[in-house]
Amino acid sequence: MTVLDEIIAGVVADLEARQAARSLESLQETVAGWRPRDPKPALRASGLSVIAEVKRASPSKGHLATIDDPASLAQAYQDGGAAAISVLTEARRFRGSLADLSAVRAAVSVPLLRKDFVVTEYQLWEGAAAGADLALLIVAALTPSQLADYLALGHRLGLTCLVEAHTPDEVRQARDAGAELLGINNRNLKTLDVDLANFEQMASLIDGDAIRVAESGILSLDDARRMREAGADAVLVGELLVRDGDPAATVAALRSLA
Numbered sequence: 001m002t003v004l005d006e007i008i009a010g011v012v013a014d015l016e017a018r019q020a021a022r023s024l025e026s027l028q029e030t031v032a033g034w035r036p037r038d039p040k041p042a043l044r045a046s047g048l049s050v051i052a053e054v055k056r057a058s059p060s061k062g063h064l065a066t067i068d069d070p071a072s073l074a075q076a077y078q079d080g081g082a083a084a085i086s087v088l089t090e091a092r093r094f095r096g097s098l099a100d101l102s103a104v105r106a107a108v109s110v111p112l113l114r115k116d117f118v119v120t121e122y123q124l125w126e127g128a129a130a131g132a133d134l135a136l137l138i139v140a141a142l143t144p145s146q147l148a149d150y151l152a153l154g155h156r157l158g159l160t161c162l163v164e165a166h167t168p169d170e171v172r173q174a175r176d177a178g179a180e181l182l183g184i185n186n187r188n189l190k191t192l193d194v195d196l197a198n199f200e201q202m203a204s205l206i207d208g209d210a211i212r213v214a215e216s217g218i219l220s221l222d223d224a225r226r227m228r229e230a231g232a233d234a235v236l237v238g239e240l241l242v243r244d245g246d247p248a249a250t251v252a253a254l255r256s257l258a
């Protein structure tokens with residue numbers, strides 16, 4: 001069983017309890033009044049755009065940061081100029097929650113990405129009901145028909161989907177599915193290996209108008225500059241920022257990379 005398989009098994013187990021506690025109909029009633037924000041204009045802005053992540057822990061690094069007040073961290077991200085904020089909601093390996101997403105939603109106005117491992121339509125409704133504007137669809141976790149179905153549902157809900165790939169074939173699947181935001185994860189979610197060369201080697205496969213997002217392993221301004229020079233429109237950064245004493249300043253410094 002790969003790390004990704006283990007994560008998804010835990011996600012499915014936790015999902016059953018949430019579905020028993022809150023019906024899809026209840027989520028749909030809440031979502032009826034929600035109008036997600038479009039993150040694409042900010043992600044296309046000049047300079048390097050930043051998707052700043054609220055991340056307490058991870059399978060690869062264990063504990064990263066004690067984040068008792070995710071709202072204040074998100075406000076710092078917003079103050080620094082983040083185009084969007086990613087909030088990990090997976091509980092077992094990342095120590096996140098939907099409550100984190102709701103707390104951040106109440107505190108900031110920038111678009112929010114519900115960062116989780118979507119394997120059911122219920123999770124898309126869940127994210128929208130908690131105030132998310134974006135959803136993550138991981139190609140490696142979905143069949144081609146699920147990817148197409150979840151992209152269509154995301155569009156129907158007004159969510160912008162970040163479609164995440166790690167291999168050339170997954171990039172082609174994401175592109176062919178019509179991804180507006182195409183993320184290349186430098187981290188292999190099955191082995192946890194990280195290599196920034198991954199984005200450098202595959203960015204050219206992202207053609208057309210799709211917004212190119214480099215994800216993971218960006219631990220310095222030099223790393224971010226390397227992604228920018230390889231064609232990234234945006235970087236998704238977690239560990240660097242949650243361990244940073246002045247995340248607003250670091251987001252601003254990342255934004256300044258032309």
Ligand SMILES: O=C(O)c1ccccc1NCC(=O)[C@H](O)[C@H](O)COP(=O)(O)O
Nearest residue numbers: 058059060189215216217218237238239
């Ligand atoms: O971060 C992990 O260890 C991880 C392991 C398995 C699946 C997903 C994982 N992370 C999710 C992410 O994609 C990252 O949180 C995000 O790209 C930020 O990465 P970083 O800047 O390296 O914290």
